[in-house]
Amino acid sequence: MHQAYLLTGHRRLAFESVEWAFQRAWEKWPEVTAEPDPAAWVRAQAYDYALAPWHRFRPGFRRAHPSAVDAVHQALLELPPQRRRAVLLCDGLGLGLFQAAAEMEATPSAARSRLLHARTHMSRRVPTAEGPATRHLSALVGHVSTATLPRADSVRRASEQRIRVLTTAAFAATAGLACLVTVVAAVASWH
Missing domain, CATH: 1.20.140 (Butyryl-CoA Dehydrogenase, subunit A; domain 3)
Incomplete structure (x- = not known):
């Protein structure tokens, strides 16, 4: 440091x-x-x-x-x-x-x-x-x-938390995109 x-x-x-x-x-x-x-x-x-x-x-x-x-x-x-x-x-x-x-x-x-x-x-x-x-x-x-x-355990905890947040965000974005594609496909087939 x-x-x-x-x-x-x-x-x-x-x-x-x-x-x-x-x-x-x-x-x-x-x-x-x-x-x-x-x-x-x-x-x-x-x-x-x-x-x-x-x-x-x-x-x-x-x-x-x-x-x-x-x-x-x-x-x-x-x-x-x-x-x-x-x-x-x-x-x-x-x-x-x-x-x-x-x-x-x-x-x-x-x-x-x-x-x-x-x-x-x-x-x-x-x-x-x-x-x-x-x-x-x-x-x-x-x-x-x-x-x-910084203490080693605080760095490790922060890193693990960052990975969890990024993973959750990636899953949420994927789920949101899948829902959007499903809605668009349903609306397109309905018309």
């Missing part, structure tokens, strides 16, 4: 992203367990949701969260989403270039380009008195508070 917060600057969106990712993992559990790195799968889902462009149309999500006052975090939030993701994966989490490229579903050369542009931007924006921005970014990633993390 802290990583999603660093990517977006919004605590509520970070919480939604992580919850959404774990719900997807619960729904697609056989696929997730077949992955070589299930944590990377969940992280990729959370990042994709957090960086989705449609969030900018939601009320209250136009600007970064006011608590994003740290210079490194502010510089990170100024980056385009893919560069933000690349620098967080490589410099924040310490992943190798090929691992980060695989997680971003990009070629290694594209990931390298995103990373270099992000590092250049961050080195220009962050004063040198604080030290390298990459070292400070890894410290930001490591500073995690578990006080606001």
Whole structure:
């Protein structure tokens, strides 16, 4: 959740992203367990949701969260989403270039380009008195508070409830369509 917060600057969106990712993992559990790195799968889902462009149309999500006052975090939030993701994966989490490229579903050369542009931007924006921005970014990633993390059973319950609602809606729509077809057929045959 802290990583999603660093990517977006919004605590509520970070919480939604992580919850959404774990719900997807619960729904697609056989696929997730077949992955070589299930944590990377969940992280990729959370990042994709957090960086989705449609969030900018939601009320209250136009600007970064006011608590994003740290210079490194502010510089990170100024980056385009893919560069933000690349620098967080490589410099924040310490992943190798090929691992980060695989997680971003990009070629290694594209990931390298995103990373270099992000590092250049961050080195220009962050004063040198604080030290390298990459070292400070890894410290930001490591500073995690578990006080606001959702409990596993609440994520599972929410996922099961969502599946029940979707299944009920699908059955209701099918039944409604069947009734409509029956009525139309009866009226057509009557005329």
